[in-house]
Amino acid sequence: MTLRLAFVPGATPDKWARAWRDRSREPLELVPIEQDEQREVLLDGRADMVLARLPMDTEDLYCIPLYEELPVVVLSKEHAGAAYDELTTADLVDEQFALGVPEGVSSAVEQLPFPEMSVKDAVEVAASGTAVVVLPMSVARLYHRKDVASVVVTDLPTTRMALAWRKDADDDRTQAFVGIVRGRTSRSSRG
Structure with missing residues (x-):
């Protein structure tokens, strides 16, 4: 089953996609989207996870802040x-x-x-x-x-990037990708 990762303009999923391809037998599909679609693609099933630009309505979503942009x-x-x-x-x-x-x-x-x-x-x-x-x-x-x-x-707030996915779609596959994003190696445990 293919893991579909959507990403907004400016997001760079490359290093995580490479790590996924090195560790998983499941294919990964990168899905470029516009920022105004970032929640919708999760809800309508076009993507399993999204590299999103906050703020975003995260009701019913898990959301891990990743980094800030100037x-x-x-x-x-x-x-x-x-x-x-x-x-x-x-x-x-x-x-x-x-x-x-x-x-x-x-x-x-x-x-x-x-x-x-x-x-x-x-x-x-x-x-x-x-x-x-x-x-x-x-x-x-x-x-x-x-x-x-x-x-x-210098005096405007930064923008925060995050990884988001539906709470009702949290499974071993999404957790494996979360582990990659969080920097876990193939030999480390989830703890």
Whole structure:
């Protein structure tokens, strides 16, 4: 039976997938999904487990926090902020935001009514110099272009990544994958 692991943009399941393939006879299928699907894929059975970006409704799910991601602002290489390694939310007060003003940022300018767009489109808008976009660092890396810079925003909260699966689907197979994610070797016990 195939173990299906879904993952959101920016998540990197490679090392765990390699370890699973080395230890298990069962195949592993990696299922790329959008962030707004991360709970739904578990509930509708398209995936057994998901590498998710929190927050997420975890009712009826087991959820193991894995690591945190730094927030970055993606802006045109021509933008004055591109010259810095770090910025604060105060440095972003006069910016237009392609995906809306992030929580924790106070904008002093009236925001342009951008149409709904994908993250890839928002990065393209940032490259044009029309607006900026705040993203988790891994997502900014995924959509990186030569004409943009990604600068850490030091006073925004980090994003937390987690492994989640349905409580009613907790079995030896999911626990074997949890063991891999937690760094247990093939010879270690579950304790």
